[in-house]
Amino acid sequence: MSTILENKTTKSHTDNGLFPSNDVMLDLKKLKKVYPTPKGDYVVLEDLNLQIKKEEFVTIIGHSGCGKTTMLSMIAGLNPISGGNISVLGKYIKGPGPDRGVIFQAPSLMPWMTSLQNVLLGVNKVFPHATKGERHDIAKYYLQKVGLEGAFIKKASELSQGMQQRVGIARAFAIKPKVLLLDEPFGMLDSLTRGELQDILIEIWNKEKITAVMITHDVDEAIFLADRVVMMTSGPKAKIGDILNIDFERPRTRKAVLEHDDYYKYRKHLIDFLEH
Numbered sequence: 001m002s003t004i005l006e007n008k009t010t011k012s013h014t015d016n017g018l019f020p021s022n023d024v025m026l027d028l029k030k031l032k033k034v035y036p037t038p039k040g041d042y043v044v045l046e047d048l049n050l051q052i053k054k055e056e057f058v059t060i061i062g063h064s065g066c067g068k069t070t071m072l073s074m075i076a077g078l079n080p081i082s083g084g085n086i087s088v089l090g091k092y093i094k095g096p097g098p099d100r101g102v103i104f105q106a107p108s109l110m111p112w113m114t115s116l117q118n119v120l121l122g123v124n125k126v127f128p129h130a131t132k133g134e135r136h137d138i139a140k141y142y143l144q145k146v147g148l149e150g151a152f153i154k155k156a157s158e159l160s161q162g163m164q165q166r167v168g169i170a171r172a173f174a175i176k177p178k179v180l181l182l183d184e185p186f187g188m189l190d191s192l193t194r195g196e197l198q199d200i201l202i203e204i205w206n207k208e209k210i211t212a213v214m215i216t217h218d219v220d221e222a223i224f225l226a227d228r229v230v231m232m233t234s235g236p237k238a239k240i241g242d243i244l245n246i247d248f249e250r251p252r253t254r255k256a257v258l259e260h261d262d263y264y265k266y267r268k269h270l271i272d273f274l275e276h
């Protein structure tokens with residue numbers, strides 16, 4: 001039994017119990033997505049309801065192809081909604097916006113530009129009234145936060161995959177979004193780099209107090225990072241199947257989490273969901 005983390009009971013629910021509206025950052029109501037296909041309409045998501053609180057870190061798990069990326073890209077405003085609605089702080093979203101930053105599995109940087117120029121692309125767009133010096137300071141601050149202080153003027157094409165993803169993280173935080181959407185951001189990285197970037201992500205998230213929604217296929221990553229793990233049912237017509245509260249205190253260390261009595265209960269809960 002760990003002395004670092006409090007032992008709390010495992011809570012899970014399937015009713016998406018509503019939170020007080022003042023606490024809610026993201027609200028997905030009766031969300032539906034239909035893709036037209038040559039064989040007819042394919043209903044990926046139907047009647048999907050989910051509320052995410054301000055400053056919450058939520059991870060999303062579910063079988064491959066169930067519709068996780070579809071849901072995230074709809075929240076990002078990059079994929080049209082077929083039914084229902086999504087609101088951020090009570091306002092319906094109508095497309096992409098600087099209130100939502102996105103980190104994809106592949107950071108898709110401009111290869112001929114430096115790390116700094118890549119981060120500045122977003123910063124210049126979102127803060128057009130700031131001075132050039134201020135914009136550079138913001139970009140440099142986040143690049144330094146992700147450990148790239150020595151690589152401001154390195155071209156993206158000269159960076160390793162892990163370094164490129166660091167730029168991707170800096171780029172997303174630098175526009176100071178209210179919500180950060182992450183689609184398997186560490187999926188292509190080796191486990192050491194993955195661990196390092198998880199720590200960096202949590203450190204900045206903790207400081208910036210933004211809301212984070214992250215898709216992952218890694219159950220351990222889902223538990224380590226999240227306040228709640230949201231489980232999606234398999235498609236077609238996927239919805240939220242279950243939600244697991246992760247009650248470990250923050251800041252967390254990997255060692256303390258792994259040694260905690262509840263860790264294996266959480267893990268079993270998620271694996272049982274995925275296996276049935």
Ligand SMILES: Nc1ncnc2c1ncn2[C@@H]1O[C@H](COP(=O)(O)OP(=O)(O)OP(=O)(O)O)[C@@H](O)[C@H]1O
Nearest residue numbers: 035036037042044063064065066067068069070071
């Ligand atoms: N543009 C599209 N047109 C038609 N079908 C699509 C389109 N995009 C996705 N799909 C289908 O919708 C379903 C959900 O895809 P999506 O990428 O959202 O799943 P996912 O849960 O993120 O998968 P993975 O875990 O493998 O990344 C899949 O069956 C996919 O083939």
